[in-house]
Amino acid sequence: MDVLEAKINKRIPIPLYYQLKELLREHIRNNEVGDPIPTEQQLCQHFGISRPTVRQAISGLVAEGYLQRSKGKGTFIAQPKINQDFLQVLESFNREMRDKGLTPATRVLAKETTVVDEDNISMHLKLPRGASVIYLRRLRFVNNSPLVLVNTFLPLDRLPNLNGHDLERESLYELIEHEHGLSIARAERTLEAVVGEEEDAQLLQIDPGSAVQYIETVTYLTDGSPIEFSQAWYRGDMARFTFELTKKRV
Known part of the structure; x- marks a missing residue:
């Protein structure tokens, strides 16, 4: 009508x-x-x-x-926003998007071995400064539009075979569990609203200063040790996030 x-x-x-x-x-x-x-x-x-x-x-x-x-x-x-459930459920990006009937894609912008040189990374991965880590920078797409820019840091000593894999086509979480025999248990995520900086905005195809949802994630194994620290910048005009709360019982 x-x-x-x-x-x-x-x-x-x-x-x-x-x-x-x-x-x-x-x-x-x-x-x-x-x-x-x-x-x-x-x-x-x-x-x-x-x-x-x-x-x-x-x-x-x-x-x-x-x-x-x-x-x-x-x-x-407007293009409907993509409802992200990952503040409740820990699942791979590709699988979640496919389950929603969308077409995901990943472009790896950087993949290298480096050393911990920031307190933020050291604290979240519980590694000393100078420890070796794998650094990934990925731009992730949905239906050919850039949705999120992600920086990921992983301890090299726990994932020695990761650099040999194609992370544009393979799932990081599946490689952690199936290739390296580790079991992921949970993740902690924090969300805040920020504005897009010039380089990030260019990659996300938005204007500098546009609204961006910034999310930090620390992923833990079943033994309680951290296996991943990531920083993600989501386009504010494409993504929204669902929270489910339960009433605290006294």
Whole structure:
């Protein structure tokens, strides 16, 4: 249904902006990514409502990721954000994306043996400065669009055969477990909102200063020792994250 074929009921106690927002949501479901929605003026005239009311409805859908504004061009249906479950479930990136019906890909930007030279890496991997680690820098794609840039550090002494593998096609977690006989138990992740720096933004194909979700991960084996420390920068316009909370029982 086209939104300009719908009606708003001004007699019921439901805010006009909310009614319009839900009608626009239905319009989005029935149209394609990249299609424009009617202009603010068209919506005002059709529904007989004020411009601030129209803007409130549209702004809500922009904030939720359903619409995107293009200066001087209008407002368009946005590419749906990818819902990331990995704050709850520890799973490989490729498998999670395929389970969602998406096509993942990885480009390895760097793979080398180096030494621990930062306190942050030393602390999370419980290694002294100067210890040898494998450093990976990967750009990961979904449906040909860059989604996340990841720096990963792994203890070389626990993963001596890793450098010989093609990490554009093979799963890091599967190599840790199957190639090296180690068992991954859990991970700790922290999430914060940051802005994209110039080099990272260029790789992610976003404007410098755009919203980025920064996530640090420390992955642990069943013996309690850390096996991976990673830093990931997710495009804020493509990803969202799900949290599941349970009530603490006293």
